[in-house]
Amino acid sequence: MLSYVSLTSIVRVVFITLFALLLNVSIAHSEEDVTDIAAAEINPTYFKYKENFSVKRLFASRCSWCHQGYGLKAADGPRLSGTDKTKEKVIEQIAYGKSPMPGFRKQLKPWQIEALADYIKALPDVEL
Ligand code: HEC
Secondary structure (H helix, E strand, O other): OHHHHHHHHHHHHHHHHHHHHHHHHHHHHHOOOHHHHHHHHHHHHHOOOOOOOOHHHHHHHHOOOOEEHHHOEEOOOOOOOOOOOOHHHHHHHHHHOEOOEOOOOOOOOHHHHHHHHHHHHHOOOOOO
């Protein structure tokens, strides 16, 4: 009887621990930022140009005042996630702009423009 009781309490403790772990994993998962996932996919391609390149840092410094939520949220500019423009059209838009958006070909290097385009195309079609 004694060993039966302690066995059930051990089983109970194990189940509670597993449940807590699973809950924790699912909470951590739901907090994953899709912009971080897209950036992590794109950044290493450009490490050859700049060590520890961060496309989100570049986006924050040049694009965020009009495109918020790292591209997930419309502000002065439209939401960029899920754009129906091709990568080539996105590059063209960033390089030459379209009023009121300025062109960035004089301020950014071609690889930086391409990195931004890759990032935008890697974003899932979601809105903040
Ligand atoms: C001064 C505000 C402003 C800034 C800064 C800005 N944009 Fe824009 N952007 C806009 C506006 C407004 C549009 C919509 C233009 C239109 O098509 O009428 C736009 C459109 C776009 C589009 C086309 C979206 C689509 O699906 O048609 C892309 C891609 C884009 N911006 C990327 C960027 C990137 C990358 C940066 C930073 C390098 C940036 N923009 C900086 C205002 C801005």
